[in-house]
Amino acid sequence: DQQVKQNSPSLSVQEGRISILNCDYTNSMFDYFLWYKKYPAEGPTFLISISSIKDKNEDGRFTVFLNKSAKHLSLHIVPSQPGDSAVYFCAASALYNAGNMLTFGGGTRLMVKP
């Protein structure tokens, strides 16, 4: 039973345009959400996060939106750059989890074409 799902395994976008990566979750106890980026042969690196008390968090070109009623979050990258090409993982955690246990989605491979 996947509690965090990323239904698009891949996404291709032209440089300069907007990239929108989507994530759905089923566990209503999740209260903190994160996006990680992973390049080949490297570990995932933290990108941006959002608490369930907010519906939007912005950091430069990256914005995460949270729709709690729909149990859906999205990551917007504007403008997209070729260096953004990577696999993006959505992750969620809950206060009841011990420590920093994160539940990850399966990832979306983003390709930004020059």
Add this chain to the structure above:
Amino acid sequence: ETGVTQSPTHLIKTRGQQVTLRCSSQSGHNTVSWYQQALGQGPQFIFQYYREEENGRGNFPPRFSGLQFPNYSSELNVNALELDDSALYLCASSGSGGANTGELFFGEGSRLTVL
């Protein structure tokens, strides 16, 4: 500031063998988590260590065990290896002392192949 380092980066074992993977946490971090990432999937939580004690465990059998040392480095041990154990094993550290802030700092991983 030294990041999270893992060793070995690649290794090949045969079914039934045992493996030990090692992780040095980022400087100043006292909490270490281990994740398994199978090909084409997202990382899955194995367990976390804080102050040398297991502080949370995912849905993995007891043949997956770990240790944390006084310098906060950690080991992941897997006994009786199975083919399905082939995966990238990621170590992540944080300085939250077990508090649920979510942000983790990952190493590059150890890729285990079981033949």
